[in-house]
Amino acid sequence: MRWLIPIFIYMLIEVYSYQAIKAITKNNWVQIGYFVVSLCILGYVIYIFANYDRSVGPTKYTLRASALLLLTLVPKLILVLFLFGEDIIRSCVAGYNYLTNTFFEGTATQYLPDRRKFISQLALGVAAIPFAGLLHGIFKGxxxxxxxxxxxxxxxxxxxxxxxxxxxxxxxxxxxxxxxxxxxxxxxxxxxxxxxxxxxxxxxxxxxxxxxxxxxxxxxxxxxxxxxxxxxxxxxxxxxxxxxxxxxxxxxxxxxxxxxxxxxxxxxxxxxxxxxxxxxxxxxxxxxxxxxxxxxxxxxxxxxxxxxxxxxxxxxxxxxxxxxxxxxxxxxxxxxxxxxxxxxxxxxxxxxxxxxxxxxxxxxxxxxxxxxxxxxxxxxxxxxxxxxxxxxxxxxxxxxxxxxxxxxxxxx
Structure with a gap:
């Protein structure tokens, strides 16, 4: 039970991160590959820490799991900040359109602006900075x-x-x-x-x-x-x-x-x-x-x-x-x-x-x-x-x- 809330939060982060990938490329194999890699990393981290042996203490495996978690989580948090900020603006625009009757007839998604590819590209570019920093810190720093x-x-x-x-x-x-x-x-x-x-x-x-x-x-x-x-x-x-x-x-x-x-x-x-x-x-x-x-x-x-x-x-x-x-x-x-x-x-x-x-x-x-x-x-x-x-x-x-x-x- 103690893992449910962290996993739920992590999955929300994954959903947001996926939106950036989806906005940049329509290639199904890239999108599927993203999910497969993310799930494998999450599964490995959960397995290592769920089987943590308190009679042994930290090991090279727990260090490796910590590194993988940070390497994936920190850049994705950057993506979430950008996309969540964009969602606030999109929501405001949608509300304005609704109140002024400027939206098209049909479902709500028709007056909610699409994600802008530029924002996702910018978010990925910024997220690459801490990712590179963490990689350098692990192998050199x-x-x-x-x-x-x-x-x-x-x-x-x-x-x-x-x-x-x-x-x-x-x-x-x-x-x-x-x-x-x-x-x-x-x-x-x-x-x-x-x-x-x-x-x-x-x-x-x-x-x-x-x-x-x-x-x-x-x-x-x-x-x-x-x-x-x-x-x-x-x-x-x-x-x-x-x-x-x-x-x-x-x-x-x-x-x-x-x-x-x-x-x-x-x-x-x-x-x-x-x-x-x-x-x-x-x-x-x-x-x-x-x-x-x-x-x-x-x-x-x-x-x-x-x-x-x-x-x-x-x-x-x-x-x-x-x-x-x-x-x-x-x-x-x-x-x-x-x-x-x-x-x-x-x-x-x-x-x-x-x-x-x-x-x-x-x-x-x-x-x-x-x-x-x-x-x-x-x-x-x-x-x-x-x-x-x-x-x-x-x-x-x-x-x-x-x-x-x-x-x-x-x-x-």
Whole structure:
């Protein structure tokens, strides 16, 4: 029953989309072919999700089904917008004709204007744009790694750390990978940054620890900088999005996920902190477990900061940026820089520096991608290294962040 309403809506979209095809061509084979392909895709998607195994979680088949659904649904929604708009005009014209008795005698269809071929052609042309974008995102965009650089100024940064470089990665989601060569390239790109410190902000898998088995050697190639590699957990690392046969099995998976960090030479911080020392001075690296306004709240900022004093310069690792919005930025202690991920920038949006910056995720998260600053407290939301749910990225590319810390005030 829960599928009936979505299927009904989908079929209405199909009927409208068919009107565009019908207006452009009278070839019966093209029209029949359209229906056959659409029904096959719909049938495949329903079959995959109706047989979704919650004990296994997302698989390459669910990713493929998501891709097919979006590839067909998004362009058709564009068609619906155009044709529905045309129908409003056609209805107004028909009403005018009826009221002024200018219609021909006979059935109502004789005074309702026919669809214009030009409108259908225009609708198909516009719909081709998101279709092409989604195709690019699936085959190219998801591995279109970008290095994003920031320079941040702090008056109270210890002098020894002036020019200190931090590389951040987030949201690996290793269970979604399907191209080892691209991941090897990304690891090389991380190494090329020659950071002083490397930080990972959670979601190493989609659900299962075994998703990382084939990638341990690859991620172990990430060089350990002079001042180390630190990491935290994300919401997907707790194994809470599948059904387990027992709590013992779930706990074993969780422990295996935590063990992965050690296998790839990361120091996992579980509501804990560590100090990075340089030339007799130090900064604190603080790592909380996942804390999300709408997700698991395992993070304990006060516990994680027990070793830290108020005067310490603080870099906080917290997977979900809502933690910064609801707790960190208002905290009585001054957390200078918080590093998060989680949103992936929705893996879909438009970013043209200085002109446009939009993604559907901005209606859910106030801070969703990039660097934010309020009262001298900075938050960087990394757009993510991997991908999840949809096997692609459109306009929001996978990110490796490099942050340079500078002492003093920002130049005018």
């Amino acid at each position: 998801k591995y279109n790694f970008k290095v994003i650089r920031h320079v941040l100024y702090f008056e109270d940064l210890p002098k020894a750390f002036d020019g200190f470089r931090i590389t951040q990665i987030s949201d690996i989601h290793s269970g979604s990978f399907d191209d080892p060569a691209k991941i090897e390239y990304a690891v090389d790109l991380i190494n090329e940054q020659n950071a002083d410190l490397l930080l990972f902000t959670g979601d190493i898998v989609n659900t299962m620890a075994k998703e990382m088995d084939d990638w341990i050697d690859t991620f172990k190639r990430i060089k350990t900088p002079q001042y180390g590699k630190y990491s935290v957990l994300g919401n997907h690392d707790y194994g809470e999005y599948v059904t387990w046969d027992s709590e013992e099995e779930k706990d074993a998976n969780f422990q295996a996920i935590k063990d992965i960090h050690n296998k790839i030479d990361f120091n996992l911080l579980l509501n804990d902190s560590a100090f990075v020392e340089k030339d007799g001075e130090r900064i604190a690296v603080i790592g909380v477990e996942n804390w999300g306004h709408n997700f698991k709240k395992a993070g304990d900022l006060n516990k994680a900061s027990e070793k830290v004093v108020k005067e310490d310069f603080k870099v906080l690792l917290s997977h979900d940026p809502s933690h910064w919005e609801y707790e960190v930025k208002k905290h009585s202690d001054h957390y200078h820089l918080t590093l998060s991920g989680h949103t992936h920038g929705f893996q879909f949006g438009i970013e043209i520096p200085g002109f446009v910056r939009w993604s559907p995720v901005q209606y859910v998260y106030k801070q969703w991608a990039g660097m934010y600053n309020e009262t001298g407290r900075y938050l960087n939301v990394n757009r993510g290294f991997g991908f999840h749910a949809f096997p692609g990225r459109v306009g929001i590319w996978p990110e490796i962040t490099v942050i340079e810390l500078r002492k003093g005030s920002k130049p005018a």
